[in-house]
């Protein structure tokens with residue numbers, strides 16, 4: 001658990017009744033990386049993220065996020081992280097502006113801070129001129145960029161993105177990854193789940209889980225080399241089907 | 243000749259939502275036993291079109307014939323032979339997987355004995371058998387998609403309308419899902435599917451590219467790709483992001499689209515020899531090692547080009 005790790009987890013486990021969704025998972029995510037968290041449907045990715053963001057209590061094991069023990073310092077952790085959930089957490093019946101204000105309020109931004117962040121996000125997400133549009137009327141690509149804006153309104157040091165590009169068209173997906181790279185350049189650590197293997201290959205490091213257990217970890221190139229030059233898709237298939 | 247699964251009439255389908263034109267006039271012909279793909283930018287009107295074909299949304303004007311029956315007048319006959327999987331999760335959260343599947347099958351009049359056999363087979367195919375007793379609310383995102391698909395297949399519809407069915411589904415399950423589609427097709431079923439995945443688009447017999455409420459291009463995947471002018475160049479490097487930035491900043495003439503694809507940066511060039519020269523120069527100057535190749539057009543690149551090209555008819559119609 002050094003300063004160099006944005007996330008450090010040891011034997012993290014989550015049981016629902018008799019079912020073990022996350023099983024003694026240990027993982028370190030260095031600061032400033034784009035870290036891809038991969039696994040089949042139901043392998044425990046969302047459950048892990050919910051434990052790391054403090055919205056689900058682990059059955060056992062330890063999780064440190066930005067050096068803080070999540071179990072003991074949830075409030076501090078929440079202030080310093082951002083979370084874009086699998087289902088965009090925007091209010092559809094509110095305007096773009098109202099959504100940003102709501103999230104500014106959640107993180108207690110003072111008016112000056114909010115104004116500065118609002119400007120930044122409107123530019124970043126290319127939403128200028130759409131401030132008073134109803135969120136429900138935005139297309140998926142816009143909504144997704146607004147959700148990114150809302151999740152980063154408090155300038156988090158670490159951002160969790162759970163399938164941020166699912167159901168987004170290829171062009172919008174590409175633009176979204178450009179935004180993620182902009183964020184990464186500013187030093188933010190990104191912890192991303194995706195089912196797109198071309199996105200996975202854009203990550204600095206990858207972890208594969210299967211039935212809640214870690215089955216492989218490394219850079220995309222390291223993993224490909226370990227599997228005799230197989231593609232990430234082939235590696236995914238191999239690691240998910242046993 | 244076989245009766246068409248979907249036949250156009252002389253009145254194209256139109257749907258507005260207040261001031262917004264969702265579908266501006268679409269006529270569609272789909273042969274039975276084929277897989278027909280709908281692709282296009284978000285908000286182009288794909289879901290609205292599917293919802294009209296599914297008879298859950300009445301068109302403002304226009305009609306289509308589904309196995310010879312009018313979408314507008316013979317709604318019951320149409321809906322009896324059709325299965326529709328919406329984009330949003332629409333199962334009961336407080337029913338288990340088995341209960342949900344059975345509930346929808348019963349609604350569709352599937353007999354009890356058949357329900358049992360079919361649900362066992364479908365849940366097995368979707369990898370859901372171990373979780374049959376779990377409440378839908380407690381499923382992961384991808385498991386929910388599989389549950390919806392299993393439910394819609396229970397009454398063995400002749401025409402399947404699937405709205406981005408594999409969103410959030412993992413790569414292995416996605417492949418299995420397309421094997422199910424291939425089997426249905428071989429059985430003579432017709433499938434209309436909207437998808438944001440270009441590898442899935444490649445697997446369709448016919449594709450319609452929809453933009454701003456109209457079909458702007460239509461053909462087989464190969465035909466659609468052939469509509470894009472120019473040569474695709476692949477630049478293989480160890481740092482695709484840096485490479486893409488360098489190439490973007492170089493503003494090479496005749497290069498219209500660039501994107502990162504795994505370890506590669508793919509660019510579309512009008513004149514591949516000329517562009518190739520400039521790419522070499524730019525990367526050499528930046529000190530980036532690379533490997534440059536001309537490759538076959540891929541659907542990702544074709545999509546990007548088609549989506550960036552404004553629909554041709556727009557101005558003439560206004």
Ligand SMILES: Nc1ncnc2c1ncn2[C@@H]1O[C@H](COP(=O)(O)OP(=O)(O)OP(=O)(O)O)[C@@H](O)[C@H]1O
Nearest residue numbers: 016021041042043044045046047380381382383384
């Ligand atoms: N509250 C709960 N009660 C019981 N089981 C649960 C609960 N929440 C999640 N699960 C189960 O835990 C497992 C892991 O789910 P999780 O949502 O973490 O998967 P995932 O890797 O995010 O999958 P996907 O790629 O489909 O989003 C699944 O089998 C799921 O059904």
Ligand SMILES: [Mg+2]
Nearest residue numbers: 045046382383
């Ligand atoms: Mg998930």
